[in-house]
Amino acid sequence: MVTTDAILERVKNGESVYALAKEHNRHAANLYSLLKRRYGFEFRERPSYWPGRLAIPDDAGVKGYIAGIIDGEGSLKRRKDGLWTIDVVMTDESTIRWLHQFGGTFVGAYARPAPRKPIFGWRVARRYDVLTLLQAIAPYLITKRAKADEAIAELGPRIARAYQRNVVS
Numbered sequence: 001m002v003t004t005d006a007i008l009e010r011v012k013n014g015e016s017v018y019a020l021a022k023e024h025n026r027h028a029a030n031l032y033s034l035l036k037r038r039y040g041f042e043f044r045e046r047p048s049y050w051p052g053r054l055a056i057p058d059d060a061g062v063k064g065y066i067a068g069i070i071d072g073e074g075s076l077k078r079r080k081d082g083l084w085t086i087d088v089v090m091t092d093e094s095t096i097r098w099l100h101q102f103g104g105t106f107v108g109a110y111a112r113p114a115p116r117k118p119i120f121g122w123r124v125a126r127r128y129d130v131l132t133l134l135q136a137i138a139p140y141l142i143t144k145r146a147k148a149d150e151a152i153a154e155l156g157p158r159i160a161r162a163y164q165r166n167v168v169s
Contacts, residue, residue, distance in 0.1 A: 007031065008039055054103035054129040056136045066102075066133075067140035069095065076134075076147050084130045084151045089121040096120040103129060131155040 007020055017035075021028040035041040056063065070076065074088040088099060093109070099122040100106040107121030124130050134148045134155075141148050 004034060004038060008035055008041060011035065011041070053126065054124060054132050056102055056133060060140075063137050064140040066099065067137035069099065070137065071141055071143050074144075076144050076151060078151070083125065083127065084155060086124040086130055086133060087121060088123075089119055091117040091119055093120045096122045127155055128159055131159055 002024065007024075010020060011017055017031050018028045021031050024031075056066070069088055070086060073090045074086060076084070076086050078084050086104075087107075088096065089107075090096065096106065097120075104122050104124040107123055109118040109120055111118050124133055131152065134152050138145065138148050138152065
C-alpha cells in the first residue's frame with residue numbers, strides 16, 4: 001500500500017495527480033483534497049484562462065441583442081464550485097447556432113415528449129470568456145445587471161492574479 005507521503009513526493013516531482021488517482025483507483029478530487037488537508041499542499045491554478053475563445057463583435061446592436069437574449073432566455077449563475085456560467089436554453093436552434101458562432105459551447109438538442117419541441121442550449125463557462133462576455137454586454141443588461149456586476153467584480157481580480165502568476169512571471 002502506498003502512503004500519502006509517497007504520493008505527495010511524486011506530485012512534487014511533477015507527476016500528474018490524475019495519473020496517480022487512476023493508478024490507485026481513486027478520484028483525482030479526493031487526492032487533491034487529501035493532499036491539501038493533510039499537508040497543506042497548494043496547487044497552482046490551472047492556466048486555462050488564455051487564450052480567450054469568445055469573440056464578441058464591437059457592434060452595439062449585436063451586444064444589445066446578446067444581452068436581450070441572456071436577459072430573457074438565459075441564466076447567469078455561480079455553480080457550487082464557485083465558477084460562473086452563462087446558459088441560454090430555447091427551442092429556436094438558429095438563435096443558439098448564431099450565439100455559438102461567437103464561441104462557447106453548443107449544448108445539443110434534447111428531445112422531449114410530443115407535442116413539445118426539442119430544446120437547444122448555449123453555454124459559456126470558461127472564466128475568461130464569462131468575464132469578456134459580461135464586460136461587453138453589461139451596459140445592455142436590465143434584469144440580470146446586478147448579478148453580472150457581481151460576477152465581474154469577482155472574476156476580474158481573480159483572472160488578473162492568475163494572469164500575473166501564469167503569464168507574466
